[in-house]
Amino acid sequence: MDTATATATPAAPPAPRGVIRRLQSRPGRQDPFPLFEEIRNAGPVVSLGPHALLVTGYTECLQILTHRIWHVPDHMWRAARGLHSDGPSAQILNTLPRLNPPLHGRLRRMQSGPFTPAALERLRPAVRSLVRVHLDRLDTELTQHGQADFIDTVARALPVAVMCDILGMPTEDRALIARYSLETAALTEPFATPAQTEAADAAAVEFHAYVMALLDERARNPGTDLMSQCLSHERSGTGQVSREELAAHIVFLAGAGVETTSSLFATAVQAFENHPGQALWLAAHPEAVHQAIEELTRWDPSVQNAVRVPTQDTTLAGTPVPAGTLVHAFIAAANRDPSHFEDPHILDFQRPPQRSLAFGAGTHYCLGAPLARLNAAEFLPELLRRFPTLRTAGPATRAPGINLRTFLTLPVTRRPNGTL
Template identity: 80%
Template sequence: MDTATAPSAAPPAPRGVIRRLQSRQGREDPFPLFEEIRSAGPVVSHGPHALLVTGYTECLQILTDRIWQVPDHKWRAARGLDTDGLSAKVLITLPRLNPPLHGRMRRLQSGPFTPAALERIRPTVRTLVRIHLDQLDAELTRYGQADFVGKVARALPVAVMCEILGLPSEDRALVARYSLDTAALTEPFATPAQTVVADAAAAEFHTYVMALLDERARTPGTDLMSQWLTHERLGTERVPRDELAAHIVFLVGAGAETTSSLFATAVQAFEQYPGQARWLAAHSEALPQAIEELTRWDPSVQNAVRVPTRETTVAGTHVPAGTLVHALIAAANRDPAHFPDPHTLDFRRPPRRSLAFGAGIHYCLGAPLARLNAAEFLPELLRRFPTLHTDGPATRTPGLNLRTFLTLPVSRRPRPVLTH
């Protein structure tokens, strides 16, 4: 091979960068660390068998080229990473399925996310937005401060998912807890303590959904779970009820946690960029591009993991087949080679595709619902709470994949004007 064109080995990642990303400071603002990784090279090694990728072009290649697959059960089992526990079954959902099973299950689950289905649910979303903002208003009036995550950011998308799927409204608090506690199952660097909690929550959530499916099988309704039960056979493939329950667990968690992150991020963004918030409040026609910019600037999902099925190269770097590669979506979304002035939030930024909802066959199934939720929620938030601001630091769980908020204290007292 010509040495001038031979693929090179990846340089090492900055020392301790994953540990620093999961520190309190790293969770609050990971972007300087992503830039530190970028400065080391477009592709860097994390240990002997994993790579970190920060460039937009390279991440898009990894997410769309069919030689790249998700590390599914077969890949994980060969490396002793999957267990025989119930959480392993819950994890065999869309993000960890490859073709052809991925396509069949995606078609089964696409029903609630079609344009027609979303327009039917829009009035319900609008009503739920009003109810949850009323509750936030009451909390702020009574106490002067509220936890935005508990009252709105997580509660609202959980309520929407419960309505879509047909989960009982009286169980929303329970479902919200399950959603939060199972989030660590998606994290490649979860701590043992997080994994224990997540495994237990996954088992409880799966049992809860199975009981509901059994009930709907006996007494069908018009809800989505009842409809899905009539399609336990999809083409020539049988979809067992326990697998259907696992996919419902996944849909709730994925829909709730990502939208929760988007809502909480919006509060922080409006506070950090008050001029952008005022401009958006006065230009409702710009809402779709503002949602895209928010998700580019600080995406809810910050990392996607893939493995190549054969030897390949990325940015001139040799990648052996089966190598675990982290496509750092949040870093790609701030790649200065693709987005001018990438660290600035600008709702008037000319439209340019980001990777906030992924790309390729694993493009986020719920992206249209997330956009609908944001389109109904953000204008009302700006209209009803123009002086809302954070009233203390946010708390987050350690993680590289999801920007999971635990709490975000807020107040609507006007901030003091500082004079110098």
């Protein structure tokens, strides 16, 4: 487990017994929300052993994500505690979520080009066409076999295709990118076992080598994609970014863009089935899709927690937090904090707009949030329009880990002669 050596024991009540193990269990991964409530009932800030805290309150999570004294646990913090600092992925993936200002800001600006509103509007027709292609594929699978794996056919395949377009990765490598993205997901998991970290490390090394080869090729034949744009930073020399660092950013970006969006799409399928009234309402009001995306990501966010350390002694909800303590801000719990959201467990696409923490907040606010919203806005209304009788045909399987709500499989079928 990834914990800090804090200077003193925080005066917080202990976390419910075995709660991390229970969150990692199969039922805990299917439905973590009762466990988040158990943590919340123990207190807004609870201790996980002497050196780490769990936080479930909206106000406290927002404080952690936005106040300047809170940093991400970076290379130096990890090295000082002998934590996984020398593994290949720690070297390779020293990227945005593990960097603090000022380096963080400089590298973030370098990658922000494709995520501006103008760039995304230019991308919209390509996303629309990829949505059509992938839903055609789902249609064919369902017609020929009566059943399909929604993850393999659409939920992971579509964001991979979009990311490949943005990054300039070859179409024929999409299956490879899908595999890399899944296999490296455990690198963002603070409670990964050594075996999971080792497997993710190996995949990261392979993915990094693959991207390095592509960057070398783009350096010889530049295009208009993000890889070519990033190379121009390397060439200009202003950013002092090495090619290895560029490759690391691309590796992280590809993974971050795929697993999260894939989880959102699969969550939507389950939500539409279990909340048919909401699905019917959205089908009748496709113009409200942005509202529905905000609510879906509040209700069951793809990223469940964020980790931070305070750079000086501080307090959270009155609890002293010594500098260097590792704090887990449970975004998914904050999004259901009853003191902030009315009836937080209810999925309601007509909920009045209220900011959730699904895409984080502050310095590390999700770089790809506008792209995720664009993908979902193009995808969800089409899914409802073309597949009004889509149903799950068995339970979903999920990857181990509690940070990302990664789906491995989700069998789907059409209900015969049915309507919603």
